Amino acid sequence: MNTCCIETPIGYAKIVGNEDGIVSVSIVDKSENISEIIPEILLDCVTQLKAYFNNKLTTFNLKLNPEGTEFQKKVWKQLKKIPFGKTISYLDLAKELGNPKTIRAVANANAKNPLWIIVPCHRVIGSNGSLTGYAGGLHRKQWLLNHESKHKQQTLF
Structure with missing residues (x-):
C-alpha cells in the first residue's frame, strides 16, 4: 500500500x-x-x-478501490452522481437508492465514506438545509460547499 x-x-x-x-x-x-x-x-x-x-477540476476521474459493505459501496456510487456545486438531502439520497426508510443507513454509509472530496459526501445536507454531520468537521463541509458554489459555471441564458 x-x-x-x-x-x-x-x-x-x-x-x-x-x-x-x-x-x-x-x-x-x-x-x-x-x-x-x-x-x-x-x-x-x-x-x-x-x-x-485550484478551481480547475469539477469531476474526478480516478480508479477507486474503497473498502466497505455492498450497501456502503452502493451509497458511495450514488454520491458520485451528485453534480459539482449541487446538494442533496439524506432523505432524497435514500429515495434515489430506492427506499426512503433507509435514511439512517444511508447517513451512516455517508459518514464512513473513505474517499474525502472524491466521493462528495460533503454535498449531502439535512432536509431542512442544515449541514448536519461531517467527518472532516462542519467548517470544512461549509468551506467545500462555498468553494463549489462560487465556481459554478455561469449560463448565457
Missing part, C-alpha cells in the same frame, strides 16, 4: 492506494510529514486534488 500526505487549503490530505486504485483519502489536522516524493501510483490523485482546489 502506498501513502502520501499533501497540504490543502483546509488541512492535510492523506492518500492511500495501490495498483487496484485509491483506497482512501482522509483529512487530518496535523501533517504526518508532507510527502516530498509522491508515489507514482498516487500521482494522478494528487494532481486532481490540487486541480480541484
Whole structure:
C-alpha cells in the first residue's frame, strides 16, 4: 500500500492506494510529514486534488478501490452522481437508492465514506438545509460547499 500526505487549503490530505486504485483519502489536522516524493501510483490523485482546489477540476476521474459493505459501496456510487456545486438531502439520497426508510443507513454509509472530496459526501445536507454531520468537521463541509458554489459555471441564458 502506498501513502502520501499533501497540504490543502483546509488541512492535510492523506492518500492511500495501490495498483487496484485509491483506497482512501482522509483529512487530518496535523501533517504526518508532507510527502516530498509522491508515489507514482498516487500521482494522478494528487494532481486532481490540487486541480480541484485550484478551481480547475469539477469531476474526478480516478480508479477507486474503497473498502466497505455492498450497501456502503452502493451509497458511495450514488454520491458520485451528485453534480459539482449541487446538494442533496439524506432523505432524497435514500429515495434515489430506492427506499426512503433507509435514511439512517444511508447517513451512516455517508459518514464512513473513505474517499474525502472524491466521493462528495460533503454535498449531502439535512432536509431542512442544515449541514448536519461531517467527518472532516462542519467548517470544512461549509468551506467545500462555498468553494463549489462560487465556481459554478455561469449560463448565457
